[in-house]
Amino acid sequence: MTLDEFRQGLDPGLLAAVDTLREIILAADGNLTESIKWNAPSFAKDGADRITLGLERRGGVRLVLHRGAKVQNAEGFTFADPEGLARWSAPDRGIAVFADKAAVEHQRQALLDLCRRWLALG
DSSP, rough: HHHHHHHHHHHHHHHHHHHHHHHHHHHOOTTEEEETTEEEEEETTEEEEEEEEEEOSEEEEEEESSSSSOOOOOOOOOOOOOOOSSSSEEEEEEEESSSSSHHHHHHHHHHHHHHHHHTTTO
8 A cells, every 4th residue: 555545545634634644654754764653654763663644443543652573672662642632551652632623733742742752862
């Protein structure tokens, strides 16, 4: 599946939210590679997957901050999310869900900051 094929399959409201999140993520780091992985847009830095978008079953878009496809040793790993944008199932796996583009726009600056700091971890 290509990015265009993924986008074509979305209803306009969901497409707007996905595209806004993609814009924010790409603005966070100029060295990202975007591809479709796990049936959704995924963003890699230096070959390592770091952020992936997904569609929620009940509607909305999910942004997942992670350190790759394989579980990493998170002992001693810390990351601050002062805005509380994500739900952290592990110290190195955060998930934020947005109902629509308006919800993304409402958190735009905080999301940009969160993604910048996440991607700077290397």
